[in-house]
Amino acid sequence: MTEYAAVPRQREPAEVVAELDRLNVWFPTRAGVVRAVDGVSLRIRRGETLGLVGESGSGKSTAGLALLRLVDPSAGTVRVAGQDVTRWSRRRLRALRRRVAMVFQDPQASLDPRRTIGASIAEPLIVHRLVDGAAARRQRVAELLDLVGLRRELADRHPHELSGGQRQRVGIARALAGEPDLIVLDEPIASLDLSVQAQIMNLLRRLQRDLGLTYLFIAHDLAAVEHMSDRLAVMYLGRIVETGTPAQIWRRPAHPYTAALLSAIPVADPQVERRRRRIILRGDVPSPVDPPAGCRFRTRCPQARAECAETDPVLVEVDPGHRAACLFAGDAVRAMSVTEPRRAGGSD
Amino acid sequence: MSDSPVLDVEGLAVTIGTRRGPARAVAGVDWSVQAGQTLALVGESGSGKSMSVLAATGLAPRTARVTGRVRLLGTDLTEVSPERRRRLRGRHVGFVFQDPMTSLNPVLTVGRQVSEAGEEHLGLTRRAARARAVELLDLVGIPSAAQRVDAYPHQFSGGMRQRVVIAMALACEPDLLIADEPTTALDVTTQAQIVELVADLQHRLGTAVVWITHDLGVVAGIADTVAVMYAGRIVEQGPVDAVFAHPAHPYTVALLAARPDPAARGADLVTIPGAPPSPWELPTGCAFFPRCPVRGDARCEHELPPLVPVSGRHQVRTFYPQATDGEDR
Amino acid sequence: MSETTGRSSEGQLRRTLSALRHDPLAFTGSAVLVLLVVVGVAGTWLAPAGVNEVDVDRMLQAPSWAHPFGTDELGRDVLSRVMIAARVSLQVGLVSVGIALTVGTTLGLLAGYYRGWLDNVLMRCMDVLFAFPVLLLAVAIVAVLGPGLLTATIAVGVVYTPIFARVTRAGVLSVREQVFVRAAISIGASDLRIMRRHVLPNIAAPLIVQTSLSLAFAILSEAALSFLGLGVQPPEPAWGRMLYDGRGFVTEAWWLGVFPGAAIFLTVLAFNLVGDALRDVLDPRQLTVSEARRSST
Incomplete structure (x- = not known):
């Protein structure tokens, strides 16, 4: 667990903006201690997008929240701009939350229904006293609206008067207001219509190009994460199971879970869908209160062997910059791809 | 299998009375689905894809005005009494909605809920209906169905709950299954399980399926015919x-x-x-x-x-x- | 969707006013309240006679053109006394509910926002207050502080504080979980700012409804206290006190009890009617009709 999910990219490595080091986030519940994040390390460098993929319960969102200290780490370290913020007081954290901003999944729910768009976007400016005077603030809000492609008049509207895509643009403008070092995008497109998803993804990429932004892009949609990210980390049950570039993960997944996830993504082509072999995982994700001993994926892994119950695999390099936490990294996936498709019904 | 469609919709239009005046949710659509076939209705939110199906089966909101002809197994649903429409729907159409949690009653065991339709529409006894519930839960791939029949919905995961809902929908061996974004709330690996399950059941039971979705990938995997709505x-x-x-x-x-x-x-x-x-x-x-x-x-x-x-x-x-x-x- | 029905504050105000105008019961209630306020403010000038104009020649006269509500045992004009007493009732109602609203909302906000031990301590105190029968509690407070207008006001205010604390806390608990509150935390807003700017405006609707309903009960409580002789002291007129004084003459002078009683009844009814109407208009489920419809298509 000492491996970093992050690896230096080509050329000289850029400055590390934020970092999780062997982070645990455990929540006590009535049913026991939920190990939402369990030994996660990752680094985000200036100007890049790190994609964090996983299904519900994987801990990907909790890991994102930890970067703003919106959850309290049980163990490990959170570093932002070189400073260890793991034990910062409530008061000091307010300053951290200017450095790291967040965009939420549901743009409707993340905007106060009783406040105008302008007031929502201006809030970081007021809270951190970034702009003096109402006139200057209005001017800055107008610039932010321009930046995210919204008409300036919308500043006086309320959230319910906007479409879903427009609301998410407002969420992005609010995140930009404090000129943060890092923006955590938590499922920013998941609740939007397809055509609008594309608009928001293009906007996020354009903003990154123009303003040199750094993103942590959290999503369950592997295709979208792949499109957006420079590097990817795949999470399962509180752990990172595979990291690498999108191309590495997309073409040669090394962890059986990643392979199953990829094979489950439907492709908008009936010919391909009919021919493809799909790895259907058995059962459900085990409870994070009581994760399986050894490899956490072994209870659902089509290639699980006896050793998997004994050893908890760490991330090991399978290719330069491509790591997987599987005792049989690579081999297991190759073995799966020769198993027969179990797809019933349909024509063939 | 006969060539006559299980459900045939002609010139269906739905206007919903709202505070702001009438909203035209469906502006005239024609589609039909044959036994053993899957029709996918695709569109973004507000395209009218769900409303056209709800209206066709008599489930439109009370403020809606529905026009057009809808034939279920040859019977014109727009000409029969609401009571008879309800019975025909209960007997011949099964529904699976997006959120399995809201489709299930949290205070009843899944067994009760799965057997309820059989008791009402097939006249099964309590005991027979319970046996049938176990059979159905087994059919939809719920492990150790005989034990889990007495469990409550909150004791199931999201994917398992959706399987229970599918079991409920299949209780009367419907001729038509309406699946309204049944996998949207599920994870992608669970979605793959549910898609496979429905395809398999359809293959075995010869049910006609209307699958409403916004996901073109899902459509490519399941549909025989597709209708894109806007x-x-x-x-x-x-x-x-x-x-x-x-x-x-x-x-x-x-x-x-x-x-x-x-x-x-x-x-x-x-x-x-x-x-x-x-x-x-x-x-x-x-x-x-x-x-x-x-x-x-x-x-x-x-x-x-x-x-x-x-x-x-x-x-x-x-x-x-x-x-x-x-x-x- | 480019636009939908209003949910903004102005839209809501307009909708509220329009609903009050179109619902006949609510309209009647509002009309009675307007009348009450006019009488309360200008009663001294509008009243045909002075409040303590004693006229021993005209004791216990039945209602007539000269004295529409009759006269009492000291020959005072009952109509005038009922009108002037409106001010006392309104004043006690408004001030006591004001106290309850301010204190209760503050406590409920703190309890609901911070949860934990603070919540436990505050809400258990409220439970204790709440467990007492309203009148008993008020009597106890008056017994300690001595009878009088001010004491009655404070007593009624204390009695209604737990209701506001509970309504507020319940609202805060649900609003606190909203994503927009988390969004405000995520940009570094202070707790005070979040409570004032995000939480409070979003629980205003139930508080407005509760205020209107509490006003009715506060006026009733004040009447009860005055009836028991623990509220406003004679010769100052108060509806409850007049009811009490008329009690001895029920058989020979029914008007002494009936008119102050009717005033209490109408006022309480009017506040309740308006409160119910506001509840219907401000109900959050009503506000989301447009969203629900959109997601159903």
């Missing part, structure tokens, strides 16, 4: 291969291009600017005109394009059918 109308429909290989409506073309493609990394995604028209003020002409990349002419703006055949049963509602092939996506 602003309350079908803009393109036909056999799934034809529509995906040669999308002819600019909207379909754009939708298919809007998904990230691993082969084209780094490129900007194709987007459709703007938003769909409001159902309170549908335009007289083509509803897609304001957002259309083709932007034909004044005719598009003022005259509603008819559904015209492209080839075979593949039809499109545009004055400017796009000549595409699968390769340039």
Whole structure:
């Protein structure tokens, strides 16, 4: 667990903006201690997008929240701009939350229904006293609206008067207001219509190009994460199971879970869908209160062997910059791809 | 299997009375589904895809005015009494909705809920219905169904709950299964399980399926025929291969291009600017005109394009059918 | 969707006013309240006679053109006394509910926002207050502080504080979980700012409804206290006190009890009617009708 999910990219490595080091986030519940994040390390460098993929319960969102200290780490370290913020007081954290901003999944729910768009976007400016005077603030809000492609008049509207895509643009403008070092995008497109998803993804990429932004892009949609990210980390049950570039993960997944996830993504082509072999995982994700001993994926892994119950695999390099936490990294996936498709019904 | 459709919808229109005046949710659609076949209704939110199905089966909200003809197994549902419509629906149509949690009653065991329909519509005894519930839970792949029949919904995971809902829908051996975004709330690996389950059940039981979704990938995997809806109308429909290989409506073309493609990394995604028209003020002409990349002419703006055949049963509602092939996506 | 029905504050105010105008019961209630306020403010000038104008020649006269509500045992004009007493009732009602609203909302806000031990301590105190029968509690407070207008006001205010604390806390608990509150935390807003700018405006609707309903009960409580001789002291007129004084003359002078009683009844009814109407208009479920419809298509 000492491996970093992050690896230096080509050329000289850029400055590390934020970092999780062997982070645990455990929540006590009535049913026991939920190990939402369990030994996660990752680094985000200036100007890049790190994609964090996983299904519900994987801990990907909790890991994102930890970067703003919106959850309290049980163990490990959170570093932002070189400073260890793991034990910062409530008061000091307010300053951290200017450095790291967040965009939420549901743009409707993340905007106060009783406040105008302008007031929502201006809030970081007021809270951190970034702009003096109402006139200057209005001017800055107008610039932010321009930046995210919204008409300036919308500043006086309320959230319910906007479409879903427009609301998410407002969420992005609010995140930009404090000129943060890092923006955590938590499922920013998941609740939007397809055509609008594309608009928001293009906007996020354009903003990154123009303003040199750094993103942590959290999503369950592997295709979208792949499109957006420079590097990817795949999470399962509180752990990172595979990291690498999108191309590495997309073409040669090394962890059986990643392979199953990829094979489950439907492709908008009936010919391909009919021919493809799909790895259907058995059962459900085990409870994070009581994760399986050894490899956490072994209870659902089509290639699980006896050793998997004994050893908890760490991330090991399978290719330069491509790591997987599987005792049989690579081999297991190759073995799966020769198993027969179990797809019933349909024509063939 | 006979050639007569299980459900046949003709000229269906739904207008919903609202505080702001009448909203035209469905502006006249025709579709039908045969036994053993899957019709996918695709569209974005507000396209009327769900409403057209709810209205066809008599489940439209009370403020809705529904016109058109709907035949279920040859019986015109618009001409029978509400009571008879309810019975026909209960006996012949099964429903699976998006959120399994809200489809299930939290204070009843899953066994009770699965057996309820059998008791009501098939006249089974309590005991027989319970045995049938176990059988159904087993059919939808719930492990150790005989024990879990007495469990409550909260004791199941999301994917398992959706299996329970499917078991409920199948309780009366319906001729038609209506699946309204049944996998949208589920994870992608769970979605794959549910899609496989429905395909398998359909294959074994010969049920007709109407699958409502916004996910073109799911459509490609499950559908025999597909109808793309926009602003309350079908803009393109036909056999799934034809529509995906040669999308002819600019909207379909754009939708298919809007998904990230691993082969084209780094490129900007194709987007459709703007938003769909409001159902309170549908335009007289083509509803897609304001957002259309083709932007034909004044005719598009003022005259509603008819559904015209492209080839075979593949039809499109545009004055400017796009000549595409699968390769340039 | 480009636009939908209003949910903004102005839209809501307009909708509230329009609902009050169109619902006949609510309209009647509002009309009675307007009348009450006019009488309360200008009663001294509008009243045909002075409040303590004693006229021993006209004791216990039945209602007539000269004295529409009759006269009492000291020959005072009952109509005038009822009108002037409106001011006392309104004043006690408004001030005591004002106290309850301010204190209760503050406590409920703190309890609901911070949860934990603070919540436990505050809400258990409220439970204790709440467990007492309203009148008993008020009597106890008056017994300690001595009878009088001010004491009655404070007593009624204390009695209604737990209701506001509970309504507020319940609202805070649900609003606190909203994503927009988390969004405000995520940009570094202070707790005070979040409570004032995000939480409070979003729980205003139930508080407004509760205020209107509490006003009715506060006026009733004040009447009860005055009836028991623990509220406003004679010769100052108060509806409850007048009811008490008329009690001895029920058989020979029914008007002494009936008119102050009717005033209490109408006022309480009017506040309740308006409160119910506000509840219907401000109900959050009503506000989301447009969203629900959108997601159903």
